[in-house]
Amino acid sequence: MDEAQGATASDEERAGEGVFVGCLCVQCPYCDYELAGLLENRCPECGTEITEADARLDARRRVFLELTRFRVFGLNGVVVVLCMVPPAWLVLIPFGLGVLGAWVLPDGWPAGLERCVRRRVWLLSLPWFWLPLLGLLLIPTVAEFLSWNIPEFGFLSNIMYDILDFLGLAGFGAVLLIVYLVSILLWRRWLVRLGHAAGLERGPGKEPFPWRCASTRLAAFPVLIVLVAGVMIAGILPMLDWLMPNWGTGW
Numbered sequence: 483m484d485e486a487q488g489a490t491a492s493d494e495e496r497a498g499e500g501v502f503v504g505c506l507c508v509q510c511p512y513c514d515y516e517l518a519g520l521l522e523n524r525c526p527e528c529g530t531e532i533t534e535a536d537a538r539l540d541a542r543r544r545v546f547l548e549l550t551r552f553r554v555f556g557l558n559g560v561v562v563v564l565c566m567v568p569p570a571w572l573v574l575i576p577f578g579l580g581v582l583g584a585w586v587l588p589d590g591w592p593a594g595l596e597r598c599v600r601r602r603v604w605l606l607s608l609p610w611f612w613l614p615l616l617g618l619l620l621i622p623t624v625a626e627f628l629s630w631n632i633p634e635f636g637f638l639s640n641i642m643y644d645i646l647d648f649l650g651l652a653g654f655g656a657v658l659l660i661v662y663l664v665s666i667l668l669w670r671r672w673l674v675r676l677g678h679a680a681g682l683e684r685g686p687g688k689e690p691f692p693w694r695c696a697s698t699r700l701a702a703f704p705v706l707i708v709l710v711a712g713v714m715i716a717g718i719l720p721m722l723d724w725l726m727p728n729w730g731t732g733w
Contacts, residue, residue, distance in 0.1 A: 509540070509595070510528060510530065511532070511539060511540040511594065512594050512596070513594045514594040514595060539681045542680075542681045543596070543599045544595070546599065546602070546680040546681070547599060547602055550606055553606065554605045557606065557608075557609040558581070560609065561573075561577055561608075561609045561613065564616050564620065565616070567623060570623075572619070573616055573619070576704055576705045579700050579701060579704060580701035581605065581608065582700065583604065583696070584605050584697065586696045586697055600691075603673065603676045603677050603680050603682065603691075607669060607673045608669075608701070611665055611666070611668075611701065611702075612665070613665075615658070615661055615662055618657070618661050619658075622646070625639060626639055626642070651716040652713060652716035652720070655709065655712045659709045662705060666702055666706075677691075
């Protein structure tokens with residue numbers, strides 16, 4: 483009899499404290515409403531039923547946000563510092579557009595914690611989008627610096643001039659375009675990996691940021707259009723000079 487009364491009292495205490503006391507989930511994963519003290523597993527704000535799987539997913543996402551809090555500033559800070567070195571400053575504007583893409587998520591996507599996680603995943607992956615292109619742009623600057631300040635590396639300047647002279651404007655633009663396309667592919671794979679780590683998967687083969695998303699278009703397409711147009715123009719001009727040697731003399 484005493485054991486039964488003790489069990490009943492214990493159940494009443496738990497019910498008075500709420501069903502989410504002692505659980506990892508104290509906020510609604512969908513609207514961030516405070517759930518502590520509730521007597522049922524349904525959010526009174528958005529009406530969503532919070533299951534055990536939701537609680538585990540919420541905990542996974544909050545741990546991801548906590549572990550990547552400082553890394554997101556460090557990686558993007560490295561990109562900003564590298565952009566201060568000419569000619570890498572050309573990347574600063576498209577990089578800024580990419581950062582802006584974290585705040586143009588579709589309105590139809592879930593709000594609350596999931597939106598914060600998507601922004602974090604986006605900002606964490608963005609530096610790996612631009613670092614390969616920045617590296618290519620900084621190679622001539624680094625070679626010039628070494629050749630001027632360290633006599634043993636004086637040959638690097640001549641090598642860089644020979645390579646650039648051999649490639650020409652169109653060839654160098656084509657190399658930039660190829661590196662940019664490879665960066666896009668690597669960036670998309672990194673987005674998927676980070677999305678899975680943060681619990682954003684929605685089934686096999688689904689990406690956290692599909693190509694139709696405005697953020698993806700804002701980050702990738704402007705530079706891609708400029709590079710394609712630049713390579714085409716740089717390739718057409720020598721052909722015009724060869725076909726019509728005097729075509730520009732009337733300007």
